[in-house]
Amino acid sequence: MAQTFQEALQATEDLPLIAYSFLEETDADFAVKLATQEMNQIEFRSRHASMARRLNGRFKDLLEVYVESSGSAFWGTRVDFLHRTMRDFLRSRAVRSMLGRYLEEESFNANTSLCRSYLALIKTMPVQDVKEGYILLIIKEQLDNIMRHAYQAEIEQRSSDRELLDALEPTLAESPSRGHWPRCHISELVRKKLNVSSNPCDSLEIASFFDLAVASGLSHYVSERLSETPSLISEGQMPILGYALQFWVILKCRESDLLAMFRLLLERGLDPNKDFHGKVTWLAWLLFISKGNLSAESNEGRLRILDLLLRYGGDLQREDVVSEPNSLWEHFVEFFHFNCRDPETASEADFFYVFDIFLFHKADPHGVILSPLSATDGQYPNKASITLSDIFNGKFPRALASRLLRRLQAVS
Known part of the structure; x- marks a missing residue:
């Protein structure tokens, strides 16, 4: 019960009901081992019904299942706290401390669990009779969720979840996204303040999973990859420094959160003066x-x-x-x-x-x-x-x- 509360509180959105069934798996490597294949309807209905019964039995009057009118059964059946006061109560310092002590011996980390649940969602999501553009949008949303929680897990555990991230990279290559990485861009508000709409560095097309990890602030993972393949610091046409600079926009983080990634990249030999189409990469941030x-x-x-x-x-x-x-x-x-x-x-x-x-x-x-x-x-x-x-x-x-x-x- 404590784990489920922690996961619901840490999640950046109301999780799909099917995600809770993945969180209930006893094998921590379930999502990593899972094949990338659309879940058949028999298993989907079975998991849905079973998870709805369990939530109702354990969390009646605490968590509720609801259905979004515009969503599919897979994505639109979600779970939320029945009352906002319950969410606020569980977020109080005393209760979170109590939940943390209860789970400390189990070496449980809610952000790690959520990452693996999102990985399972990407692997099993329905793709038949779904428009490709909509599939790409969903995958990018789930990828954003994974990278946010992976970043928080790195901060809390001071290490990367290599198993998860090493499984995620080929999963994305096999998925309908086929390497359509998200764009790393300055928000329109910042763009107007800077008057830099023509600056090609303001909308960097992420070209690889390593670039995405840099843009997401995964400094432990990036450090491990650079130790294995030092040439990653200079490979590719896009400036890695640009991804690091845009990280504060993607995650809405404080600038102090950038320090670990900056120090790592610069210590590994990153050239801060590398340009992109004649633009000095860090100029937009400098002006900001x-x-x-x-x-x-x-x-x-x-x-x-x-x-x-x-x-x-x-x-x-x-x-x-x-x-x-x-x-x-x-x-x-x-x-x-x-x-x-x-x-x-x-x-x-x-x-x-x-x-x-x-x-x-x-x-x-x-x-x-x-x-x-x-x-x-x-x-x-x-x-x-x-x-x-x-x-x-x-x-x-x-x-x-x-x-x-x-x-x-x-x-x-």
Whole structure:
């Protein structure tokens, strides 16, 4: 009972009833050993009926089975808590601690169990008389669920589930998706803020399971694969760094969660300056951190990532050859100038440390922004160029501007 509650609480969605029948399997390797073959109707009906009886017997008035009007029997028959108050009660710290202690001796991990249940769903899902486009959509949704739970399981267990992941890769190759990997992209909201709709790095087509693992933040698995095949760090046409940078979008994670993957890739020899169609791969992320609303929760992680990229050779003077030939440093300052309208919305320390990291890593303190927008900007109507001193004096509260200008003088 404790296991089922943990699985229901950890799941990112109401699980299909058939998924609970897979979770009930006593063999932990059931999903790994299972053949990739559509489940026949006799077994499906038997599992459905049996699981519905068991849930009703054990969890009456706690969990309920419901049917989505638009879903198939396989995907549309789902399980949810009967009352929201019960879900909230089970999520309380005291109850979760109690459930955790109860399961500790069994070495049970709900995220690992959910991964294996989703693998079984992909292997046995109905494909006959189903449109291919719909099948691809379902597989990508289940793959997203697997990778989210695999990421959480890695954090909790500090190791990868190699059996599961090694079974998942050929399963996807055999499935109707046939290697149609999901796209790794910046959300529309971020795209509008960055004004980078033409940047080909914003929508990276994942080309292999290894790329997907990088994009999903599976640092333990990626480390093991790189130890076995070091050439993976440089294979393929797509920049691996791009997948790592988009990871925070896919999983909606804090930037601090990126550190392990970044450090791993850079220590294994990843070139932070590799471009893609003339675009420096980490430019979009670099611009994003300058958007002017750095939060206390994420700022430390962003600064540490930025410091890592620069410590491992990130070239601030590298030019972006697709648009006007500005360096990364010039892009950053220009974007910051024209998009940060209210620096007082964030703490002064946030802004100081971002610029301080750049200056520590030899950014040009006398940088000049040459832009057609500069001459028409109302704040500097008589200037065709803008210096850092102009920006600090014009954009920041007086105390912070003085601090930044002193820092500029110190490195000049």
